[in-house]
Amino acid sequence: MDTIAIPAINLAVIAPEVVLSVVAMALLLINVFVKSEQKGYLGYLSIAGILGTLLMLIPAWGSSVEGFSGTIIQDNFAIFFKVIFLISAAMSILITDKYLEREGCNQGEIYPLILFATVGMMLMASGTDLMTIFLGLEVLSVSLYVLAGFNRNNIKSNEAGLKYFLLGAFSTGFLLYGMALTYGATGTTKIAKIASYIAMNGVSSSNLMLVAGMILMSTGFAFKVAAAPFHMWTPDVYEGAPTPMTAFMSVGPKAAGFAAFARVLLVALPALKPEWSSLLWVLAVLTMTVGNITALYQQNIKRMLAYSSIAHAGYILVGFTAGNAVGTAGILFYMLSYAFMNIGAFAIIILVGKKGEENSNVSDYAGFGYRHPVLGIAFCIFLFSLAGIPPAAGFIGKFYLFSGAIQAGYIWLAVIGVLNSAASVYYYLRVMVFMYFKEPTEDFEWVKLTPAFVLCLLIAVIGVLVPGVLPGLFLELAQKAVLM
């Protein structure tokens, strides 16, 4: 019997994932010894872990290293996304502690779970094999099912978790079927090999199996990024999940979904570009429109932001449809700024909320801007950024996304996009209408404004304004991280 020749294990490629996983496991252990009211420290430890991971990523920038027989790669694209994941995880952790305390479900496991989810996302971003991507996605999903249902005494949280689980599992079925068909059509699950097989054998859109594989995989990813018509879980889950987790879910997994989506379509299936770009075109239009239009009617601010996040997925799909360097850079930049603005907004929502997810109606914000002027201004900055109004980062991101579409000739898509953007202004403004144009009706109860919150908000504001005013550096990075 031969010995198994284990290939050279290039640990450097997965170093960030390893570090993060180790930290998470360590936390699991430490958790056992930490008293309930001190679980917050776990949060700080996990942030330390995240920072360490970030530090590991920095020297890796600029190189592109494959490892593990081509199942994973560490390139600029992956690194950029990993930074987004880490930032969103860190910011979410900053706002988790006090929330859990208020809701009375202060369990330390949440931090390792967040970290594991982050590991899953990172695997999705750097996986170059359908299996890696699939497993990364499942690590992420399983963590998220738990995180969504984390507040297990709260029926809404239960329901959110269960709904997310059932629909997630259902969509996994389609994703897998798609992967199977792709495997059948090309004989491999490695992304690079798929591409080279197609290039060599001239498989094209006439091969229905490949097209079907592409479609079914797309639906799986579309579910993850909440693109219509696979978006329907989003509002319910976002509304029910604990708010910090909603913040996390609306940014990180979405970015991860796009990362994997982009790698599969752009690297593995560039030959099918006419097919998938027309599919994405329709999805983008549907997603933007459904998200924005439905958001107009929402009273619950969390739900409103859920729909808004659907709409944002639509904008990103616009850049994706373009499939060119500008559009892809736009996706990267937009996801980064979206992390800051969306988590910032959710941080404020947590501050305003009361136990049991009360006080999360838009009308509860009457006069908020006067009671807490600084928070009010911060909230406005986030909302303006979400609405895509300069000089916030959201504008530059949208600018790039739409530019990509225009460069690729999808002018009508860009037009639909900006019209949607204009419609979206209404519901963002509506929050401001309550914040500033109406008199306060009641006092705002507080989760005390802890240093962690201040830090989170500060990061968010800086993260929205600096790339908004001086986007050059960030755009350059995004440009370098583009897959092509």
Added chain:
Amino acid sequence: MLDNVWLIPLFPLIGFLINGLFGKKIKNEAVIGGIGTLMIFLSFLVSCGILMQLVGMPPEQRVFEKVMFPWIHAGSFKADMAFLVDPLSAVMLMVVTGVGSLIHLYSIGYMHGEEGFYRFFAYLNLFCMSMLLLVLGANMLVMFIGWEGVGLCSYLLIGYYFEKKSAGDAAKKAFVMNRVGDFGFLLGLFVLFWWFGSNHNIWTINFVEIKAASHLLPYGGVVTLATLCFFVGATGKSAQIPLFTWLPDAMEGPTPVSALIHAATMVTAGVYMIARMSFVFIKAPETMMVVAVVGALTAIFAATIGTAQNDIKRVLAYSTVSQLGFMFLAMGVGAFGAGIFHLMTHAFFKACLFLGSGSVIHAMHHALHKGHLHDDAQDMRNMGGLRKALPITFITFLVSTIAIAGIPGFSGFFSKDEILWQAFANPYHGSLNILLWGIGCIAACFTAFYMFRLVFMTFFGECRINPKVKEYLHESPLVITIPLMVLGFLAFVGGFIGMPKLLGMLPNYFEHWLDPVFELANEYGKQYAHSGAHHSHALEFGLMAFSVVVALIGISIAYTMYMANKSLPEKFTSAFPGLYKVVYNKWYVDEIYDFLFVNPCKSFGNLLWKGFDVVIVDGVVNGTAKLVMAFSAGLKGLQSGYVHNYAMGMAIGVVTIIAVYVFR
């Protein structure tokens, strides 16, 4: 002196600024009135100096342009703030400043004790400044400043008693009607500017330059268009058909205002403008005809209304409209000199008449006030027999009335006769001339009738004022009567400078004076005039005599009806009740205008606002928003909260997408 022409408008401006800014603080009426009067009098002196200087120059050199500063230079368009002095503007300067000074003086007495005394003098000065700008403007645009400026002052002065609604209405009406005219003026300017510019690359609106280039203008065609536009402007300013209705209403202003603005100066601006551009107008025979016809029609039309009015100032107002019609008739038949001559004599006698009526009203008002009565101080039916109480007023009034009626020897005779003669004799409109002449004669007859009707009702017969207050009636103070006397004197002798050559006693100084101005126009006129129909002196004499007869007929009818047989008017009105009513109500012109323009505009505006703007335009906007919201409500309904519905959505999505790609 000529170089200092800018002083002329400057003095009234200074007066305006002093009185306008500090008048309220000064409080002393003598000082305020003194400043106002002094300023315009200084202008008068400068004008005299300029006139002297002009007289001393050879006739062909009597044109002087003074550029003050560049105003609007944009692209090829160039308009400087510049003044033009020539014989025509010199005449106007004398009239404006001369009559103006007198009326300022008069106002000191007349406006005594009024609340806004300083305001009145400020406006009056401002008006004089604007009028002088109008007269002196070396290009159409400077003229237009004055043109609108006088409209503004007229607005301010008519609305002087702003607490009275009728005053406010009248002011607004005056301004808006003037604006309609201004619209025409501007269009005329545009057409002329455009034509010269695009055809001959002469981009100018300067009178002298246009005159120099006027030989390039064709006859008719575009010139007709331009001149018709200008004429619209003139009808607005000079209250001709169809824009005359504001002038009678303008009597809401204080009487000196009526005298200065609505009789002597501003309303003649249209006439002046046509004279100023005679070399353009004469190239448009059609326009000339229109001018003549409108003038003649206005003359008779207003005269008919004048016969039925009871308000002393209203009669004079219609008389003014009618006399302006005569001037336009003169312009229309190419008798520019005659028109300007009539303008001048009319300024004298009509100012005198208005001031006289003011004196009467002043006295009446004073008396009624003393007796605590609220009868109408302007209604002639309350007057009668005032000649005893107001002797000076009566005499000057009578002199002016005779002048306007056209009795030989008085100024009005010379000028009006000249117009009628030229209407008859000038060769421009062929046989239409006879008709114009005929209408003129009838109008003259009416003029004599209603003016004497006025005199008889006011000054003769027994006094119909409430006997209680009879004792309070007495003659006005000297500040009022001195201007009356001066103007009365001028109304008497002013005509001699323009005595027709025919009568031979004096050379027609006036016509010679204006000759250089109208020479070119007459030259052009000959090009299309029906070949020199030369009329004999005998014919001229005959017509002159005829016009005198006509006037006398008018006077005698008036005498019969209002002195000899006082029941006649009653009988007349009851015999023709309809006619009387129509005439008394000014042919319902105001009502027709309301019906045709004012009300439709308002209701159309309301319709546009409440119907179109709010319902349709805004409705589309809000409707889009509502539609989106309804759509939103619908989409929201899909989000049922049931897992299987969501799963179904996903499945349908997958199936549809595959279907599209697989079965395409």
Added chain:
Amino acid sequence: MNEVILSLMTFLPLLGVFILLFIPSNNHGLLRGFTLLVTVLTFLVSIPLVTGFVTNADYQFLLNIPWIKAGPFKMNYNVGIDGISLWLVMLTTFIMPIAILSTWKAVDQRVKGYMACLLLLEVGMLGAFVSLDLFLFYIFWEVMLIPMYFIIGIWGGKNRIYAAVKFFIYTMVGSLLMLVAIIALYFKGMSAGVTDFSILNFFGLNLDPVTQTWMFLAFALAFAIKVPMFPLHTWLPDAHTEAPTAGSVILAAVLLKMGTYGYVRFAMPLFPNALERFTPLIATLAVVGIIYASLVAMVQEDVKKLVAYSSVAHLGFVMIGLFSLNQMGVQGGMLQMLNHGVSTGALFLIVGFIYERRHTRLITDFGGLSKQMPIFATIFMIVTFSSIGLPGTNGFVGEFLVLLGGFESKLRWYTVVASSGVILSAVYMLWMFQRVMFGKLDNPKNQNLKDLDAREIAIMLPLIFMIFFMGLYPKPFIDKMAPAIDKVIQQSRIRPAVAATIPVQPSMQMAPQSVKPAGNPAVPEGHPAVPAGKPAGHP
């Protein structure tokens, strides 16, 4: 030194905002005083722009700093002014202190935020006028929206929320479409060798007519909403009516100019073929707007709404002037923009004065105020007549040149119809004036009204001065603008179609100048407003 003036001026108010944040919010006096100081300083800083401006067609006080460079895009912080923007900048800095003073007392709630908003607004407006980079322009264009939204929404009247949201979304729709066009234009330019967003790059592009059409429509829509042109005007009456006085003043005086400025600076010179094609449409809308707005203004019951509709009519004149595309018309349009800024701004101040006193704007609530408030009456009257366009006041010069220019151009018949707006403006303004100021003072609430105080008079005096100065001596304005306008006109004319084989000669674009008939004393040198082919098209 010259390079930094514009940036200093633009960002001085922003600095002011930061300092403002550290002033205690209950010290209203200090807040107001400081803001006033900042705006006055800004004005002072902007004065060297006029004195140092060299009268030619070039952009001056240029400053060009690389800003963003990523992917195919290169945006610069590129600022500078020419004769066209010079006066609009001056108008902005001039009107701001006045606006601050106008609500000195009327706004007594949340003063800090209010002042901050006003200063931010100034940053946006100045930035938009001085930007020479399309992207930078767009940023400032949007930045203006936010403070204005809050000014209307927080310190506005009863219906303020509706008005604020409508204002915001309306403007947003247009400007976003413009953004699409900007991007598309950039990509079109890239294929022709354009490397950054500087507008100078784009003037020479020979775009194909179809592209031009779409882009022009997008730009035109954005600007038309801002102008606002019929039928996109309905946000204006609402916004004006609900905004506090300062908001209305700034909105009328400066913000609306953004639209017309956009046409002159961008929409017209960038897309000459499309301009040619759409001139009839826009002229029609402008004329309809004039007549329509005048008629609607005539029947308004609310003074502020009336003035708002009058703005629509006035800006219709501006549009006619700009689209007549000759020196007179464009010059008139530009002047009319400045005039409208001064006189309509003043009108809103006036409305503000009586609103502060009586807290109503209904015409029927007034009447006979002349008696009680003579100074007010005088000022009101002057401003009214300026708005009507009485010769000697500023309104006349602009209106006259617009109509003259329009008449000399292809828009002759439009102009003739538009001229009737001159009559209508007199009708509605005077009717309003009469109902407010004339008549008997019979409403008991009006009987104790106080006349204007020193502050209010001080606000109005500079405006009154400008009314007469610009009316009687517009030369400095016209002279400084003329070369820049010439340039715009040349750029906006259709370039001669050059066959593919013949390279485009730079001199071809100067064609109108070289064809100018020689030896013509009547045409001033340097004003080649005589179009080459003009006589052919006329009788």
Added chain:
Amino acid sequence: MVSLNFYLVLSAILFAIGTIGVLTRRNAIVIFMCVELMLNAVNLTFIAFSKYLGNLDGQIFVFFVMTVAAAEAAVGLALMIAYFKNRESIDVEDMNLMKW
């Protein structure tokens, strides 16, 4: 030798049945079982392809799918238990606290 298509069609049938089950059943556990059925259908496809293509990647994939199924089962059932504790039901028709 059974043709590849037989396997593929069979897996398609199973996949469709699983989908129908997800769409029509109300019990969360049964829905989950239907999902498992779908996954198994995919597994069959993978293995059939693997055999046909002559490489083992497909089978490895199946290996991972099973792991995933196990993990999902653990978490999913835990979620159902938690939900059941609060709601005394795992009927999906009762799960509509959040909607619209």
Added chain:
Amino acid sequence: METLFFLIVAAIAVICSLMVVTNKNPINSALSLIMTFFCLATLYVMLEAPFMAAIQVIVYAGAIMVLIVFVIMLLNIKSEAGRRTSHALFMGISVGLLLLVQTWYLLVKSSLSSVRGTVDSAMISKVGHTELIGKSLFTDFLLPFEITSILLLVAIVGAVVLSKKKL
């Protein structure tokens, strides 16, 4: 012969899976599912994947299904109270059938990869399926294999968090 055997197994698999969907009682559904899994295991053997067949039985039919049955018992779930509305049933079934038709169609219409790997029946019988799988798992697919460890850890932690007694 082989085809016939396949058809019989396939028929049983389809019938059992139909019973999963149609049975009212969750326990019956679970048992039907187990039956289906066994059928699939049989097919895996036919496809020369005995190792997969083994873990299919051990992991799926053994571990996972036991867990499910256990939970069903724990929650004491009775049969479903009532069917979905016929409308929903119709929709569900038709969408499912449509999906089937489409997949069928595209499977028939499309071509597989033309590149064949090295693993054939001969190799499998020579080296042994388990060894081949093992080699592959620990060389080429080492990383995914490691990831499964994290996945399972997450699942455990999650299950504990959601259902442990003390909070």
